Amino acid sequence: MKLIYTTIPVEVCQYALVNRKVNHLLIYVYLKHISSGHIKYDSSLYGAWAVDLGLNGKTVRSCVKWLIKKKWITVNNKIQSLRIIGYKQLCKKLKFKSQSAVRYEPEDFLNFKDFCCASVVIYYLLKKRFVDRKRWSGSKMGDSSTSHYSYPKGYYTLPVSYLAKCLGVSFSTANNYKKRAEKASLITVKKNQPYFYDEKGNKLTNRHLMIYRYQYPEENIGRLRKGKKYLKKVEADFIKPEFSTMRKHFK
Structure with a gap:
């Protein structure tokens, strides 16, 4: 063929x-x-x-x-x-x-289903990146800690819950789409688990967990994790697309 x-x-x-x-x-x-x-x-x-x-x-x-x-x-x-x-x-x-x-x-x-899975993941990843950047650049009083967030080159974040909402499917279904795309090497995924720091810039260790929970009860504690030594917060994975979408006028 x-x-x-x-x-x-x-x-x-x-x-x-x-x-x-x-x-x-x-x-x-x-x-x-x-x-x-x-x-x-x-x-x-x-x-x-x-x-x-x-x-x-x-x-x-x-x-x-x-x-x-x-x-x-x-x-x-x-x-x-x-x-x-x-x-x-x-x-x-x-x-x-x-x-x-x-x-x-x-x-x-x-691998057609894998390709379809990757297509929707990449489409909504790029769409979210575009919307976020537009919002940051258009905000006169933007939070610099957010608008200047540093991502690994070529990567961006796409919460599975966001993808599920866009597609109108369950969280587990959206997560399966993401996993299929990753397994087929159509996207590359990196874990995103940032550390917590004190006012001096030092990483908070696991022994600070109870103190942190007491001082910041409004934080999403469910995302807190103990690392080997330091506290981490689980965030949406970093995703790098291995192909891109395009605009096309179909005849």
Whole structure:
């Protein structure tokens, strides 16, 4: 199979994940990949498609049936062909507005769900970074300790709770998306556990835990952790995307 790429709207990846239609989107993308938008309607090809995609024939048949029902694919019975609609038409059908997209250039299609997971994680990571920076730069009385927070180069934070809210899924589901993306090496994750310091700049040790809890009862104590020697506060992980989103005007 020749190695070419397609540019997929991020909202379509999100739709597939949230609605458990990843295999359906995979087949849609695959058919666009191996054709010019039209392909012979021959159910005997399902077996070959299944092998390429690492699926079973029954799954392929069921997904194609769903794609036809939802009109992601239309059938020309007269010439026995399938027409795979374009991304612009698909986004209009699903009432999507965003022009953010991701470039998908597979050697095979076996990691497609991982790619979809990474796409939504990276999209909301970059979106949050943009919004945060805009808010910091626009604030005349911004908190310098926040607006000048130092992140490792290429990294930013994305709380799983934030991702879950954006996607409308549970915390555990959003966390699974993040873990899949990390395992596939599509994002790099570093733990973010900052130390606590006293007024002289010295790290607070574990023996200061009870004192800290007494002096700062309003703090989220649930995030406090004892390290090997020093107190730490568990924050959202640092995440570095291994690919980026782009703006795309689909035709």
